[in-house]
Amino acid sequence: xxxxxxxxxxLPMAVLVLALATGLTTSIVSTxxxxxxxxxxxxxxxxxxxxxxxxxxxxLIFKYMEFQLHFPGFKAYRFFLPVLLxxxxxxxxxxxxxxxxxxxxxxxxxxxxxxxxxxxxxxxxILIGYLATVTVAxxxxxxxxxxxxxxxxxxxxxxxxxxxxxxxxxTAGRLPQGGWRKSVLWxxxxxxxxxxIILTVLLVGWLQPxxxxxxxxxxxxxxxxxxxxxxxxxxxxxxxARPAGTGQPVQIDTL
Numbered sequence: 001x002x003x004x005x006x007x008x009x010x011l012p013m014a015v016l017v018l019a020l021a022t023g024l025t026t027s028i029v030s031t032x033x034x035x036x037x038x039x040x041x042x043x044x045x046x047x048x049x050x051x052x053x054x055x056x057x058x059x060l061i062f063k064y065m066e067f068q069l070h071f072p073g074f075k076a077y078r079f080f081l082p083v084l085l086x087x088x089x090x091x092x093x094x095x096x097x098x099x100x101x102x103x104x105x106x107x108x109x110x111x112x113x114x115x116x117x118x119x120x121x122x123x124x125x126i127l128i129g130y131l132a133t134v135t136v137a138x139x140x141x142x143x144x145x146x147x148x149x150x151x152x153x154x155x156x157x158x159x160x161x162x163x164x165x166x167x168x169x170x171t172a173g174r175l176p177q178g179g180w181r182k183s184v185l186w187x188x189x190x191x192x193x194x195x196x197i198i199l200t201v202l203l204v205g206w207l208q209p210x211x212x213x214x215x216x217x218x219x220x221x222x223x224x225x226x227x228x229x230x231x232x233x234x235x236x237x238x239x240x241a242r243p244a245g246t247g248q249p250v251q252i253d254t255l
Contacts, residue, residue, distance in 0.1 A: 021114035023053045026231045033235050044102035048230065051095040056224050058088045059218040082138045089130050089153060093123045096157045107175060107184055151202065160200045165191045186238040190230050198223065
């Protein structure tokens with residue numbers, strides 16, 4: 001029984017290591033395959049992968065530090081938690097920025113400067129509001145307010161990414177029939193399913209909060225493996241070279 005218990009304790013770490021190894025492999029392969037042919041898309045594509053992996057690691061560190069605060073010797077490190085929350089908020093918004101621009105550049109390989117400025121401005125406003133709310137909640141000991149602010153930020157980010165994915169699918173419907181259109185549809189369809197599951201899990205966890213369990217840790221690692229593995233599959237089987245003419249901007253008015 002002790003052996004099985006030790007195996008259960010180490011399983012989430014093994015899954016996480018596998019997920020990070022998959023992410024590293026994806027980063028290397030995408031650098032080789034996309035950097036020359038789709039430079040602007042490649043930039044946001046790679047940033048999206050790296051930031052998502054950093055987010056998972058930051059979340060695990062936060063959970064670990066939060067758990068350690070139950071022990072008297074770690075009370076002095078309490079002030080690190082709001083700092084880590086701020087870092088995670090920056091990472092989340094940066095990931096969303098990269099994700100939105102990745103979806104824009106996939107069909108067109110072009111993003112108007114106006115769109116980049118609007119996204120940056122919106123991210124700054126959301127970040128300032130979130131940090132102000134978290135700071136007040138933390139120093140006043142309002143745990144409900146703190147949890148609500150964190151969950152609201154996550155819901156906004158995943159929800160926005162989900163809407164951007166739907167927009168990508170609509171854009172793909174306007175592309176000419178062929179391998180490139182199918183490639184964009186597969187890319188958008190996969191992210192639509194994954195983000196839909198993540199958003200559902202977030203909302204269920206918000207409505208029915210509970211302690212951190214083994215299944216939750218395995219779930220984080222499992223999501224990370226799926227997120228990191230799909231680009232490898234997509235580049236291998238569904239990512240043909242963009243046909244002539246599709247390098248011209250596809251007009252997308254939203255975001």
